[in-house]
Amino acid sequence: MSNVNTCASLDTGNDILILHEIRHALRKLLDDGESTIIDLRAIPMAPGEEARIEAMLGQGELSATLNALGKSTINETAFSGAWLITHYNTEDEILGKFIEISKLPSILASQHEDIEVALEQLTHQLLV
Amino acid sequence: MNSADFLLWVRGTGLQIATVIFVFGVVLRLFEILTLGHKKNLAVTRGSGFKEGFRNILTRSLPRDKNTLRRSMFTIVTGYVLHIGLFVVIFLLAPHISLFEGIFGFGWPSISTPIVDLFAVLTMIALLAILYHRLTNPVLKFLSTKQDYFVWALTFVPLITGYLSYHHLFLNYNWMLGIHILSVELLMIFLPFTKLSHAFTLFIARWYSGSMMGEKGVKS
Amino acid sequence: MSHDETLKESLTRNGVSRRGFLKFCATAASIMALPPSMVPAIAAALESARRPSVIWLSFQECTGCAESLTRSHSPTVEGLIFDAISLDYQHTLQAAAGDAAEEAREEAMKENWGKYILVVDGSIPLGNPGYSTIAGISNLDMLKETAKGAAAIVAVGTCATFGGIPKANPNPTGAVSVSDIIKDKPIVNVSGCPPIPVVITGVLAHFLTFGTIPELDELGRPKVFYGNNIHDRCYRRPFYERGEFAETFDDEGAKKGWCLFKLGCKGPITYNACATAKWNEGTSFPIESGHGCLGCSEPNFWDMGGFYKALSQPAVDVSQTAAYALGAGAVAGLGIAALNRKKKADVATDHQTVTIHDLRRNDPSKTEAEDS
Incomplete structure (x- = not known):
């Protein structure tokens, strides 16, 4: 439809604001080691704007896929320290989209509770 | 009553009541004035006075005389800002035009909202200056009646509430918009029966005095 | 699944890892419109949350609200939320029918008295209780009875929150909203026709996480979702x-x-x-x-005056009213004109010519001699 194409050029200006927010968060990460998470779905976007933000952020060196309650993709953007996290459900539909500014997104690290379970399982396996 | 009920009432019943009183009042007043007639002029006239009437409407609306301009600079400037501002705000704001379109069946192009917004601010400043002038000038204060302050408020409240509702300030937008519409309805109700009726009688009066002067051969 | 099991226990039993749980919490925060920094707090609260019993009553409605929720495109989260609650009565979704269904409702009420969440969609007719009944029980009676033991009520959809379409002019059934009837319970109004599914689950998630209802606006709607114009x-x-x-x-x-x-x-x-x-x-x-x-x-x-009528246009037909007022004004104006003319004519008729002679006669101080 032609009007969808014309709408794609619309702009709320939120893309630039988000880039500014990321810049401040990177500064904070360097200075205080404090990480930040931005919920992309909480910001009003014109059609095509979310894709434009993603294009502006680009693709960095690292990308990971998590399989827990459906897929999640964790991609470092072209700006080191800024990660784009997308959660999908088991039917590959997007549940949420976040930008996390940290050295390593917390969800990537092995979790304490899961390690406990692993230890238990391995111990059990070796006993058998 | 919640904000939705209130808004619906002012857009419905309230508007009906205000429209009835406004239209009835204006027509009544005009008939009353126009049918009064005047005494037959027994003298020989120096012209029909018809054209001079219109000339008078124009010339009295322009500050041509330098002395008057110098003496009443304040009144003239604030008067112009106020009236031009009111014209722009009432007739050139898109939502207002669509209101007229809804009633008359035709509309006209609107201008950009921030420009109307600027005019609204200038109009309010002019009104505040006029009020200050009225309160501080001893002669004007002496001559002012309660009605003068009342019609000032009737004009000011729709402007300030319109401004606040457009900028989503103070109250929830629905309440503010409802109050804005209600304040305009009050203005409509009182307009025909107060000095504000000059909106309709001013040019008639100017034409009349112009034509009188024309008949007598006086330059208007 | 028992009511005593915590959400975490239920997730662990279903083989959901900690990462999965954190992902769920992140999505839940997003659903509740809470900042991502709240995720650890949500995780801590959800770990020990117990599944609340939910009774869902449908009155004068079109099932659009339930459709909105059940057909929403995030089945995992919705599913998890629904795993996290115990939906004990919903006559459209439940397998049981008739007396068995009503027994399920009564049992859930008795077991969880004072603790269950009551979800209502649809308006309640007051015109005649026979307009809408379930198992022979009028909507009004069922609402009053079920509301008594509820911890909180969630009115879902514009019919339950404000009367909605059944209440639209001329409101043939005398439809009213839940809050028109129930005055002594916390009510969350989740309005919309239908409401956004995540808003419905968001309110349930909030109750599940914090055990309270979210902050409400003047119309009883959660501010997090209805705070923005x-x-x-x-x-x-x-x-x-x-x-x-x-x-x-x-x-x-x-x-x-x-x-x-x-x-x-x-x-x-x-x-x-x-x-x-x-x-x-x-x-x-x-x-x-x-x-x-x-x-x-x-x-x-x-x-509101018509879906395709600009908001600033009158909600009613003003042109006709104005035309009538114009006519009436003209008639009244002519009446006044006639009165004025009569006054003028009367004055002319009553006019008496006064001569110098009359004036002199009325003034005894003056004499003819003086005058001449």
């Missing part, structure tokens, strides 16, 4: 400011995505999360699809 959040807002409006649904303006105010958009008076939460897996919302907002989450949205 559609017009303020609309990506077409710049066109409104510039005065660029679509005049019809297929003109150049409409194709360029201009503001839909003149086509009757009720965005300026509507509070909802559509502009940010969007519909169909975040695809779009009505304005993005080229149609003005109907204001479906507001009271009386059906009677």
Whole structure:
């Protein structure tokens, strides 16, 4: 439809604001080691704007896929320290989209509770 | 009553009541004035006075005389800002035009909202200056009646509430918009029966005095 | 699954890892419109949360609200939320019917007295209780009875929150909202026709996480979802400011995505999360699809003067009223004119010519001699 194409050029200006927010968060990460998470779905976007933000952020060196309650993709953007996290459900539909500014997104690290379970399982396996 | 009920009432019943009183009042007043007639002029006239009437409407609306301009600079400037501002705000704001379109069946192009917004601010400043002038000038204060302050408020409240509702300030937008519409309805109700009726009688009066002067051969 | 099991236990039993749980919490925070920094607090609360019993009553409704929720495109989260609650009665979804269904409701009420959440969709007819009954029980009686033991009530959809379409003029059934009847329980109004699914689950998630109802606005709606004005959040807002409006649904303006105010958009008076939460897996919302907002989450949205009438236009026919008033004014004006003319004529008739002789006669101080 032609009007969808014309709408794609619309702009709320939120893309630039988000880039500014990321810049401040990177500064904070360097200075205080404090990480930040931005919920992309909480910001009003014109059609095509979310894709434009993603294009502006680009693709960095690292990308990971998590399989827990459906897929999640964790991609470092072209700006080191800024990660784009997308959660999908088991039917590959997007549940949420976040930008996390940290050295390593917390969800990537092995979790304490899961390690406990692993230890238990391995111990059990070796006993058998 | 919640904000939705209130808004619906002012857009419905309230508007009906205000429209009835406004239209009835204006027509009544005009008939009353126009049918009064005047005494037959027994003298020989120096012209029909018809054209001079219109000339008078124009010339009295322009500050041509330098002395008057110098003496009443304040009144003239604030008067112009106020009236031009009111014209722009009432007739050139898109939502207002669509209101007229809804009633008359035709509309006209609107201008950009921030420009109307600027005019609204200038109009309010002019009104505040006029009020200050009225309160501080001893002669004007002496001559002012309660009605003068009342019609000032009737004009000011729709402007300030319109401004606040457009900028989503103070109250929830629905309440503010409802109050804005209600304040305009009050203005409509009182307009025909107060000095504000000059909106309709001013040019008639100017034409009349112009034509009188024309008949007598006086330059208007 | 027992009611005593915590959410964490239930997730662990289902083989959900900690990462999965954190992902769930992140999504739940997003659903509740809470900042991502709240995720650890939500995780801590959800770990020990117990599954609340939910009784869902449907009165004068179209099942659109239940459809909105069950057909929503995030089944995992919805599913998890529904795993996290115990939906004990919903006569559209449950397998049981008739007496068995009503028994389930009574049992759930008895077991969880004072603790269950009551969800209501649909309005309640007061005109005649026979207009809408379930198992021979009138909606009014069932609502009153079930509300008594509820910890909180969630009114889902505009019918339950404000009366909705059944209440639309002339309201043949005498429909009213839940809050018109129940006055002594906390009620969360989740309005919308239908409400955004994540808003429904968001309120349930909030109750599940914090054990309380979220902060409400003056119409009893959760502020996190209904705090924003559609017009303020609309990506077409710049066109409104510039005065660029679509005049019809297929003109150049409409194709360029201009503001839909003149086509009757009720965005300026509507509070909802559509502009940010969007519909169909975040695809779009009505304005993005080229149609003005109907204001479906507001009271009386059906009677706001017409969906395609600009908000600033009168909700009623004023032109005709004005024409009548014009006529009446003219008649009254002519009446006054006649009175005035009569007065003038009377004055002329009563006019008596006074001669110098009359004046002199009335003044005894003056004499003829003096005068001459």
